[in-house]
Amino acid sequence: MTYRVLITGGAGYLGGMLVPRLLDAGHQVDVVDTFPNGDTVLATHCANPNFTPYKGDARNEEFMAPLVAKADVIIPLAALVGAPLCKQDPIGATSTNLDAIRMLVKLVSGDQKLLYPTTNSGYGIGEKGVECTEDTPLRPISLYGTTKTDAEKAVLDSGKGLTFRLATVFGMAPRMRIDLLVNDFTWRAVTDRAVVIFEGHFKRNYIHVRDIAKVFHHGIDNFEAMKGRPYNVGLSDANLSKLELCAEIKKQVPNFVYLEAPIGEDPDKRDYIVSNARIESTGFKPEFSLERGIAELIKGYKMLRNSRYANV
Structure with missing residues (x-):
């Protein structure tokens, strides 16, 4: 079955x-x-x-209402992502990350499908050796x-919807983000060693x-069985510390050197291990391992360079 999907x-x-995956499926x-x-x-x-693009602000109810009304599925990706960016623009963070979602909830009818991505950084500081499930109390720290x-x-x-509590995302994409942890550490391994x-x-x-694109597709196809609940989405074999992550990267970049020093702190205090059993029980299974993702990043970084203020 195909749907009309609205993605902010x-x-x-x-x-x-996500867009090309859904288009390829005929939506x-x-x-x-x-x-x-x-x-x-x-562009392609x-x-x-x-495919229809609309240039506009997802916080504008007058603009959004007619688009929501004709959609079967609504996926609000528009957000200020990450603690540093939200701290830099707290008004924008609140209006985009929260107020715009409350507006959508009001606009969405009972026969539409609302799939919302959030973050498992809401778990904050976890208990040592204890997995965070969807029933674990949320203790967000940052805005x-x-x-x-x-x-x-x-x-x-x-x-009216379901939610995906996303793990830290990695991998190459058309609109690349190098600041995410795996992407960042791999970039530093490749460029700085x-x-x-x-x-x-x-x-x-x-x-x-x-796999994020895959889980949204999965949620659309299984919406009635999954609605009304949150789902952790991550790799069950990749609950790793930063040091363990560096060790995984070093397996593919042997001359990578990593050192630890008290030079900063995580504003979200993310320190937890996560259970993904609930989403896996619905039949969802990730395709891309961390090892495969690191290999992809190493290959992709041969095409990227940060040379805006340099001759080489």
Whole structure:
């Protein structure tokens, strides 16, 4: 069965992988984005009659209402992602990450499907050796964690949707993000051959960006059975500390050197291990291992360079 899918923030890191997957499955896809940098992430899809981009602000109810009304599925990806960015623009963070989601909850009818991505950084500091399940109390620390957690509550309390608590994402994508942990450490291994890390024992979970696209597709196909609940989405064999992550990268970049020093701290205090049993019980299985993702990044970084202010 095919649907009309509305995706806000669809030209970002996640959207650049999700949009083509849904188009390939035969769905109609409407994308709302501000396209702030004139990115051509979705340009190749303009030849597809099932793809329609809309330049606009996902916080604008007058703009969003008619688009929501004609959609079967709504996936709000638009967000200020990460604690540093939210701290830099707290008004934008609250209006985009929380207020816009509450607006969507109000606009969405009972026969539409609302799939919302949040973050498992809402677990904050976990108990040593104890897996965080979807029933574990949420203890967000930063504004980012708080706005995403409150938005998730609005979606679940409405009874109109389901939520995915995403692990730290990695992998190459059309709208690349090098600041994410696996992507960042691999970039440093490839370009600098070294990294100095802080809080090296802090553990977290990881998931490939293509598997994020896959889990949204899975959620659409199994919405009625899954609705009303949150789902952790990550690799069950990749609850790793920063030091363990560096060791995995070093297996593929042998001359990579990593050192630990007290040079900073995580504003979200992310230190937890996560159970992904609930999403796996629905039949979802990730395809991309951490090892495969690191290999992909090493290959991809041969095509990227940060040379805006350099001659080479």
